[in-house]
Each structure stands twice: as C-alpha cells, then as structure tokens.
Amino acid sequence: MGDSVVRGRAVPALGARPSGPRLPSTLLWRGRLAERLDQGVRQPVTLICAGPGWGKTALAGSWAAARAASGPIAWLSCEPRHNHPYALWSDLVLALRTSGAVPPGHTLPETGPLPSEDEAEYAGRVAAAVATLPTPVVLVLDDLHQVTDERTLTGLAALVARPGHRLRFVLITRSEPGLPLHRERAAGELTEIRSADLAFRAAETAELSAQFGRRLPADRLAELLRRTEGWPAGLRLAMEAPDGVSPAAAAEDYLLREVLAALPAHRQLFLLRTSVSDRICAGLADALTGQQHSQQVLEELAAANLFVERIGSGRWFRYHPLFRAALRHRVTVSKPGEVPRLHLLAAQWHNGQGDGLTALRHASAAGDWGLVGRLVVDHGLTLVASADHAELFEVLRRIPPGRLADSPELLLCSALLRYAHGDLAAIPEQLARARSLLQTYAPGYRGRVELAVAVLESGTVTRRRGDMPGVIESTTALLAELTRLDAEHVPSLLPYRAMVLNNKGSALFWTGRLDHADRYLWAAASAARVTGTPLVEINALSHLALLVHRQGSPAEAAGHAVSAIDAARRIDALSHPAVAPAHLAQAFIELDRGADTDAEATLRQVLRSLGEHPETVMAGLAAVLRARLLIDRGEPTAARAVLAKASAEAGPGQRAPLLDRSFDLAAAEIDLALGEPAAVVKRYAAGPLAPAEQVCLARGHLALGDFHAAEQLLALAREGSDRVSVVAAWVLTALAADAHSRSGRAADALGHALAAAEADRIRRPFRRLDPERVLVLAGRQQWLNEPRGPVGDGVLAEITGEIPVLSGLPTADPLSEREVDVLQYLPTVLTAGEIAESLGISVNTVKAHMRSIYRKLGAGRRREAVVQARQAGLL
Missing domain, CATH: 1.10.10.10 (Winged helix-like DNA-binding domain superfamily/Winged helix DNA-binding domain)
Structure with a gap:
C-alpha cells in the first residue's frame, strides 16, 4: 500500500489510477525533489526506494498532480494479487489506457497475456504498441515491493529494458525491486531517490511545523530533526503529538505496527534482542541472539529498508534511532529480565574485541558493578588518556556510591572519579585501601590490579604533588616490570608504557635532565600515537615545547606547542590539563617576543586548562610567568608577592629542581628591578649556571661595576645554544662597550644581537635591558650602516616603532x-x-x-x- 501518512493512518492504494493517489490536505510541496523527478522522467527509469513513512507515494503523487497538464501519467498501485502475470498486465495496460495517452482503436492490448502466451513476448507487444503512441507517457508503479513472483518480474523486466522513447517508468518501492536495473545504472539512465534524499531538511521541517500551527524555535526544530533524522512520518507524528510527548513515543506505535509486526516472528526476535546495542555487526548479533548467519539477516533487513542501514562500507549496521527506541521499549516492557542479560552478553563480546568503553557502557546498563570494576582494571587508564575520557567518567558516575568500596577494582573506579573531580588528596587513601583488599586475590590477577594502581599512583599522586625524583623512581621500576609482561595478560600493556614513558620524561624535565627527558618524551609521543592515547601524546609534546624553550629555541618550541594544541583541538581538549604545558610554553614564547598582551591572554588559557586543582609544578611555572609579566610591567614588588604565594602553596612534597631554578631566576630579575644587584651575586655565588643565569649574574656584576666578571659570564652566554640568552648577552655586551666609549665594539655587538634575534623573533632583551640606551645605540648605528629596508622594518622597528631596520652582520665566513x-x-x-x-x-x-x-x-x-x-x- 502507499505510504503517505495522514493523522497516523496509511492511505490505501486503489489500483490503476489516471493521475495518482489521493493526497493528504496537509501535504508539503517538496520542490527540490519534484525537480529531481522532472529530471528523472527525461530518462528511462526513476527509482524511489525507501522504507515505510519516507513519503515516497506522497512525493510522486504530488508531483504527478502538479505535472498532469504537462503530459499523461499512468498510475498503478501494486498489490499482492499482482504477483499473477495476468492481473499485473491487465491493470498495467488499463492504467495506460485511462491515462489519456492511448487513442481509440490503438494496438495496445486491452488485457493481460493469455495462459499460453509467453510474458516476454507479451511485454514485447506492449512495448511495440507503446512506441506508436502519439505522446510520451509516464508509468508510475507504486508499492512495487508487493510483486515478488519471479515469472511476473521477468515479464515486467522485459518491458523496462525496452521502453523506447514513449514510455518512462517511476518505480516506487520499499525495498530493492526484483528488476535488473544495473544496465540503466551503468549507462546513467537511472535516477535514484532514496531515504537520504527524502529526509527533511531544516527549512522543510520549519515549514512543516508552521503548517501544523506549531512554530517551534530553531533549537527545538534542530533537536527534532536530529532525533528523527528527517524521517517524514516521524516528523508528522511528532507534530501531531501532544506537548511533552517525545518523538520516539509518538512514532513507536507506527513503527511497531508498520515495520515490526509485518515481519516473521524470528526476525522480530532478532531485532528486539539486538536493539540493546547502538550499532550491530554479525558477530555481536550472533552473541545476542544465539544464532548464526546474522550477517545475512542484517544485509536482508538493510536491503529491505526496514530502518536498518550499513555504516559506511564496513561490517557495522545501525538502526534508525526512533526504531531502536521502539524496539528497546518493547523488549523492556515485554521481557524486563531479558535486558540485563543482553547487556552482559554485549559487554562480554565487546571486551573480547578490545572495545573497553562500549563494554563498560553495557556492563553499567546491566547493573553489574563487579564487571564494571574488572573492565576498568583492563581499560580504565587507557580510556582516561583517550579522546573518550569524558564518556568513561560518565559511566563511572553511574556506580552507586555505596558500592565504590566493595572491591579493589571499584576502589580504583573511586580513585578515577576523585581524579575527574580534582579531589587529588583523596586518591592515596582509595589506592591504599585497594592494595589492602588485594591481599586475598590470586597472584596472577592481583598483579594486573596492582599494576593499574601503580600506574595511576605514579601519574597522579606522585607527579601531581611535584615529587619528581619519586616519579623517576616509580616509573623506572614500572618500565622494568612492563618489559616482563605481555599484552595477552595485561590488555593495556602498551598504553601503560606510553603513560609511564611520558611521566618519566616529564619528571626528568622537572629535575633538569633535559637530554634524557627529550628522549623519553619523544618515545612517549610516538607510543601514544600508536596506542590511541592522544592525551598522553599531547602532554608529551607539550612538555617538549617547554623543554625546547628552556634550551633557548623559541621557534622550535612554538612548533611543538602548536602540534600539541592542534592535537588537543582535534579531540576537543583545548582546556584539558594535558595541554596546559603547551599553552604555558606558548605564553613564554610570546613574552620572549615582546607580545606581553598575548602572553597574558595565553596565561588565562593556561589557568583554565589547569583547573581548580592544578599539578603543583605547573601552577608554580605559571606563577613564574605571571611574575615575569609583572616585572616587564614595572611592578617588581607585586611579582615578588606572586612568587612568595606560589612557594607557600607548593607544599612540602614538591621536589622539582628545574622549577626551583625558574623561581630563583625570576627572583633575581626582581632583585635587579628593585636595585638589589648584590642579592643576585650572592644568589649565584656557587654552582654551575645555565645561560639565562649567567646573563642575570652578569647584569648584577655590571650594576656593581665589575665589568671584567660580567664579560667573562657574557662570553660564555654568547657561545651557548640558548638563543634568548645569546641575544641578551650581546645586548649587554653592546651596552657595556658603550659605557666604556668603545663605539665600534658596541655597534658590532648590537649587530650580533639583531642577527641572533631575527630567526626566533626575540624582542624582550631589547625592551628590558636599558631600552633607552639601546635606542641611542641603534640611532648611532643608523649613520654607520645602510638600512636594510624602509623605516618600520626589522627587529628594532618592531620593538620600538621608531628605529629603522639596521643592516645585519656581513655574510658569514665560508667554512674552512x-x-x-x-x-x-x-x-x-x-x-x-x-x-x-x-x-x-x-x-x-x-x-x-x-x-x-x-x-x-x-x-x-x-x-x-x-x-x-x-x-x-x-x-
């Protein structure tokens, strides 16, 4: 029967019609599809193929009514009786005759073939007669899926294969017709309109809403369209339903009657049992139904357009969300005890496939919290570091609070929930209780739980309180243990390795062992990319950005920061703590480049990423950045207060030598800004110094008038690899030379500073180190050198807005x-x-x-x- 929907009822077909079916008064004219039909009937065949309720008959009927004056249209609504050749052909030629296309006395047969007549020969007679009609005619065969008899279809196929120039077909069917249309498809002579084309668009949905007198706001319309996926019958039923009735509830009766009830009992059972899953494949369907040959069943259901469709070209299928909701409600009401069992079967199957998150969802839906805990042991930490971390925590929040202390596995779930909520102080107690309960477990499985606990503890408790030597110790032991295990017994073995490598690399960075840290962080990023733990990769790249910046290469550091931020953007994690080091590195780079306003904005992003309970070392380094911004703004006293507050909040467990040196360097800059150079000399009286510290100490000596000591330090910094320090050292050299009236040396040193600053766009030293005298030096050099370009170009022009670009150093000497x-x-x-x-x-x-x-x-x-x-x- 036709599938146009009016007030929830299907309009019955009435056989052969001169112009088409009766149409509902609320029918919406769909111009874009009518144009497709106009184009289609210029070719031999147009196929409209979709499941029930997609508006196939309504579309063709409204198009036929609007086009009636343009030429004759014959309409035949197929019924089961048309499986007999005589019945089909008799009604087909009757439809052609009643269309007005056949003049009196024409040779077109008046009835179907005689019992002794071959259908193919009869089809030839019909084709020959149609070819002599005075005007072309469009033949619409509605509900063609009703015709399944092979003999009848063979005869009809003979007519479709040779329509001539006077006959055009519009075939309307719920499933693929039993006609060989491959030739027409290959030749480009077949127009196809399917459910994706018939689905309502946003504008059509709004127009339908207005037609029903329900002018819904844009967000409600968008939600309705999303939930119905544009299914016309679903939209109409939702429009007709009282307020407060969901689209799923409104469509349930229609779907169960029109789709489910029309299927054999074993197909109904298949759909009901498999509806517990959001997507289905043959293996999962076999597990849920206890049957075999599920692939064939799914393909048949999809071919029949019974609200089952293949996802892409792979093995997975999905049910239309409204159909799935109707099936789930039916099985929940009719067999409530069956639902948890089906979810458990689905959880076990997905776990066997390595899909931990989907297994967890089904285990949670089944209410089997013990299984949830065991799955978290095997997959939980991997999911925490994946793009699906939010979905994992959503599942864990479903665990009844009173059950979280039932077992070591559930205590691990509790610790992860505390981590998600930022309650890091409570995690050690949860993990200690888990270890205590593990004593009664068998050694093999106990080791798996203990390993998960140890990895979590190292990456959260130890690392987040800033105990970096402790992290190095624990991760070294964990890496040794991981080498003795295999993935068969520890499903998350490779992701664990990526996490532990990253934790060790970051700890090595914070202890100042940069070369070692570089290797571990690169290894972590590579391992994370392979194991599908993007947050680990992001964090490793972020720390590499900090590391390279610490080594003095802003441009290279910016590349790592951008890579980390881009990776975070791809998984919607720009505000996740894992990417905070990249934002922080970016802020330091902006500071080096003199973009203080940008650095302040990026610092705000850093603080958003760190959240309310930040990793202590990250909070400390953010305070250093804040202090340096205040120094540049001329507020050294406020900067000193920021450092003092951060030191007080660090806690006694923090051991991060590199952060301590960052604090000291910022404090030394504050000392210099407050006119206390002796404090700087005292601070750096002992121990090997990094280039930035050498520059800072040299500034102290210069302020005290000890030019010899300063020059020794500056010479070391100038030869170093820290480009920011190289620029600063050359600027100070220029200033010191100028103070001793050595103008040639001052000009040469300033030229070196400009050249060293260019590639990385380093600007801060020029602005921080006696900028007024730098301007004087630049102005003097302007008279000595040809400008490289018009005023406003180059390093100093960018810094001051006043100085023209000076020529750089002469071309470098050739290599010996x-x-x-x-x-x-x-x-x-x-x-x-x-x-x-x-x-x-x-x-x-x-x-x-x-x-x-x-x-x-x-x-x-x-x-x-x-x-x-x-x-x-x-x-």
Missing part, C-alpha cells in the same frame, strides 16, 4: 676545509670524541670546529646546524 670535514659527521649519532677519533684530531679541536660551524651557520645546536647546512647545499 677542516670544518667541512667535521660538518659531514654532524648528521650522524657519533659523539665529538668519536668524530675526533675518526678524523685523527683532538676532541677539543672538534668542539672548536663545531662552535665555529654553529656560528657561521647561525645555528644554536647540532640539529639546527644540520638543517641549515642542508638548506645551504653543504650536505
């Missing part, structure tokens, strides 16, 4: 023959000692050549020198 020899070894993994042995020279000579190479190529470290050399064609 021996330097070229050393350069060839730089892309290798050989150390300076090994290079010296290969060349037969001393290690010191190799190091001297390497420093010269770096200087001539404008590189800060070995890797950059290799890149520059390749670009210059030297390698």
Whole structure:
C-alpha cells in the first residue's frame, strides 16, 4: 500500500489510477525533489526506494498532480494479487489506457497475456504498441515491493529494458525491486531517490511545523530533526503529538505496527534482542541472539529498508534511532529480565574485541558493578588518556556510591572519579585501601590490579604533588616490570608504557635532565600515537615545547606547542590539563617576543586548562610567568608577592629542581628591578649556571661595576645554544662597550644581537635591558650602516616603532676545509670524541670546529646546524 501518512493512518492504494493517489490536505510541496523527478522522467527509469513513512507515494503523487497538464501519467498501485502475470498486465495496460495517452482503436492490448502466451513476448507487444503512441507517457508503479513472483518480474523486466522513447517508468518501492536495473545504472539512465534524499531538511521541517500551527524555535526544530533524522512520518507524528510527548513515543506505535509486526516472528526476535546495542555487526548479533548467519539477516533487513542501514562500507549496521527506541521499549516492557542479560552478553563480546568503553557502557546498563570494576582494571587508564575520557567518567558516575568500596577494582573506579573531580588528596587513601583488599586475590590477577594502581599512583599522586625524583623512581621500576609482561595478560600493556614513558620524561624535565627527558618524551609521543592515547601524546609534546624553550629555541618550541594544541583541538581538549604545558610554553614564547598582551591572554588559557586543582609544578611555572609579566610591567614588588604565594602553596612534597631554578631566576630579575644587584651575586655565588643565569649574574656584576666578571659570564652566554640568552648577552655586551666609549665594539655587538634575534623573533632583551640606551645605540648605528629596508622594518622597528631596520652582520665566513670535514659527521649519532677519533684530531679541536660551524651557520645546536647546512647545499 502507499505510504503517505495522514493523522497516523496509511492511505490505501486503489489500483490503476489516471493521475495518482489521493493526497493528504496537509501535504508539503517538496520542490527540490519534484525537480529531481522532472529530471528523472527525461530518462528511462526513476527509482524511489525507501522504507515505510519516507513519503515516497506522497512525493510522486504530488508531483504527478502538479505535472498532469504537462503530459499523461499512468498510475498503478501494486498489490499482492499482482504477483499473477495476468492481473499485473491487465491493470498495467488499463492504467495506460485511462491515462489519456492511448487513442481509440490503438494496438495496445486491452488485457493481460493469455495462459499460453509467453510474458516476454507479451511485454514485447506492449512495448511495440507503446512506441506508436502519439505522446510520451509516464508509468508510475507504486508499492512495487508487493510483486515478488519471479515469472511476473521477468515479464515486467522485459518491458523496462525496452521502453523506447514513449514510455518512462517511476518505480516506487520499499525495498530493492526484483528488476535488473544495473544496465540503466551503468549507462546513467537511472535516477535514484532514496531515504537520504527524502529526509527533511531544516527549512522543510520549519515549514512543516508552521503548517501544523506549531512554530517551534530553531533549537527545538534542530533537536527534532536530529532525533528523527528527517524521517517524514516521524516528523508528522511528532507534530501531531501532544506537548511533552517525545518523538520516539509518538512514532513507536507506527513503527511497531508498520515495520515490526509485518515481519516473521524470528526476525522480530532478532531485532528486539539486538536493539540493546547502538550499532550491530554479525558477530555481536550472533552473541545476542544465539544464532548464526546474522550477517545475512542484517544485509536482508538493510536491503529491505526496514530502518536498518550499513555504516559506511564496513561490517557495522545501525538502526534508525526512533526504531531502536521502539524496539528497546518493547523488549523492556515485554521481557524486563531479558535486558540485563543482553547487556552482559554485549559487554562480554565487546571486551573480547578490545572495545573497553562500549563494554563498560553495557556492563553499567546491566547493573553489574563487579564487571564494571574488572573492565576498568583492563581499560580504565587507557580510556582516561583517550579522546573518550569524558564518556568513561560518565559511566563511572553511574556506580552507586555505596558500592565504590566493595572491591579493589571499584576502589580504583573511586580513585578515577576523585581524579575527574580534582579531589587529588583523596586518591592515596582509595589506592591504599585497594592494595589492602588485594591481599586475598590470586597472584596472577592481583598483579594486573596492582599494576593499574601503580600506574595511576605514579601519574597522579606522585607527579601531581611535584615529587619528581619519586616519579623517576616509580616509573623506572614500572618500565622494568612492563618489559616482563605481555599484552595477552595485561590488555593495556602498551598504553601503560606510553603513560609511564611520558611521566618519566616529564619528571626528568622537572629535575633538569633535559637530554634524557627529550628522549623519553619523544618515545612517549610516538607510543601514544600508536596506542590511541592522544592525551598522553599531547602532554608529551607539550612538555617538549617547554623543554625546547628552556634550551633557548623559541621557534622550535612554538612548533611543538602548536602540534600539541592542534592535537588537543582535534579531540576537543583545548582546556584539558594535558595541554596546559603547551599553552604555558606558548605564553613564554610570546613574552620572549615582546607580545606581553598575548602572553597574558595565553596565561588565562593556561589557568583554565589547569583547573581548580592544578599539578603543583605547573601552577608554580605559571606563577613564574605571571611574575615575569609583572616585572616587564614595572611592578617588581607585586611579582615578588606572586612568587612568595606560589612557594607557600607548593607544599612540602614538591621536589622539582628545574622549577626551583625558574623561581630563583625570576627572583633575581626582581632583585635587579628593585636595585638589589648584590642579592643576585650572592644568589649565584656557587654552582654551575645555565645561560639565562649567567646573563642575570652578569647584569648584577655590571650594576656593581665589575665589568671584567660580567664579560667573562657574557662570553660564555654568547657561545651557548640558548638563543634568548645569546641575544641578551650581546645586548649587554653592546651596552657595556658603550659605557666604556668603545663605539665600534658596541655597534658590532648590537649587530650580533639583531642577527641572533631575527630567526626566533626575540624582542624582550631589547625592551628590558636599558631600552633607552639601546635606542641611542641603534640611532648611532643608523649613520654607520645602510638600512636594510624602509623605516618600520626589522627587529628594532618592531620593538620600538621608531628605529629603522639596521643592516645585519656581513655574510658569514665560508667554512674552512677542516670544518667541512667535521660538518659531514654532524648528521650522524657519533659523539665529538668519536668524530675526533675518526678524523685523527683532538676532541677539543672538534668542539672548536663545531662552535665555529654553529656560528657561521647561525645555528644554536647540532640539529639546527644540520638543517641549515642542508638548506645551504653543504650536505
């Protein structure tokens, strides 16, 4: 029967019609689809194929009514009796005759074929007669799915295959017709309109709402469209339903009567049992139904357009959400005890496939909290580090609070919930209680739970309180243990390794062991990318950004920060704590580049990412950034207060030497800003110094008039790989030379500073280190050098808005023959000692050549020198 829907009733078909079926008074004209039909009838065949309620008959009927004056249209609504050839052909030729296309006395047969007549020959007679009609005619065969008899379809196929120029077909069916249309499809002579085309668009939904006198706001319309997926009958039923009735409830009766009830009992049972899953495949369906051959069943249901469709080209299928909701409600009402059992079967199947999150959802729906706990042991930490972390916590929140202390596994769930809520102080107690209860477990399984507890403890309790040596100790032990295990017994073995590598790499960074940290963080990022734990990859890349910035390469650090932030954006995690180090690195880079306003905005993003209960070392480094911004703003006293507050909040468990040195460096800058250089000299009286510390101490000596001590420190900083410190050292050298009336040396030093600042766009040293005298030096140099471009270009113009760009250093000297020899070894993994042995020279000579190479190529470290050399064609 036709499938146009009026007030929830299906309009019955009435056989052969001259113009089409009766149409509902509330029918919505769908112009875009009518145009498709207009284009389609210019070709031999148009196929409208979709399930019940998609408005197939209503579309074709309204189009036929509107087009009636343009030419004859014959309409035949097929019924089961049309499986007999005589009945089909008799009504088909009757429909053609009553369309007005057949003149009196025409050769078109008046009845169907005789019992002795071959249907193919009869179809040939009909085709030959139609070819002589004075005007073309469109033949609409509605409900063609009712015709399944092979003999009848063979005859009809013969007519469809040779329609000539006078006959066009519009075939309307719920399922794929039993006609060979592949030739027409291959030749481009078949127009197809399916459910995706028939689905209502937003504008059509709004128009339908207005037609029903229900002018819904845009958000309500969008939600209705999302839940119905544009299914016309579902939209109409929802419009007709009283306020407060959901689209699913409004459509349930129609779907159960029109779709489910029309199927055999075993197909109904299949759909009911498999409806507990949001998507279904043959293996899962076999597990839920206890049957075999589910693939065939799913494909048949999809081919029949019974609200079952394949997802992409893979093995998965999905049910229309309203159909799935109707099926679930039916099975819940009719067999309530069956639902938990089905969810358990689904959980077990998904767990066997390694899909921990879906297994957890089904275990939760079944109310089997013990299984939920066991699944969290195997998959929980991996999911915490995945793009699905929010969904995991949603599942864990369903656990009744009174059950969270029932077992070690559920205590692990409790610890994860505390982590999600930022209640880090409560986690140690949860993990300690879990360890206590584990003593009664069998050793094999107990080890799996203990491993999950240890990984969580290392990454949350120890790391978040800032005990970085403790993190290194625990992660070293964990990595050793992980090498002795296999993935068969520990499903999350590889994700655990990525997490532990990242925790160790970040801890090595905070203890100042940057070279070791670099290797572990790269390994963590690579492992995380493979194991589907993007938050681990993001955090590793974020710490690499901080690490490289600490080494003094803002541009390279910015690349890592952008990679981390882009990865976070892809999984909607821009405000997750994992990406906070990248935001922080970005803020420090902006500060180096003199973009204080941008740095302050980025700092706000850092604080949003860190949340209310931040990792202590991250909170401390954010305070350092805040202090440096205040120093640049001329508020050193306020900066000192920020550092004091952060130190007080750190807690006694924090052990992070690199952060301590960052605090000291910021405090030294405050001392200098407050006119207390002696405090700086005292602060750095002992111990090896990093380039930034050398520059700060040199400033202290300069302020005290000890130019010799300052120059020794500045010489070291100028030869270092920290580019920010290199720029600062050259600026201070220029200022010191100028103070001693050595104008040539001052100009040369300023030129070096400008050249070193260009690649990384370093600006802060020019603005912080006696900027008025820097302007004087630049103005003096303007008279000595040809400007590189018009006023406003270059480093100083960007910094001050006043100084024209000065020429940079002369073209670098070419490499010597021996330097070229050393350069060839730089892309290798050989150390300076090994290079010296290969060349037969001393290690010191190799190091001297390497420093010269770096200087001539404008590189800060070995890797950059290799890149520059390749670009210059030297390698």
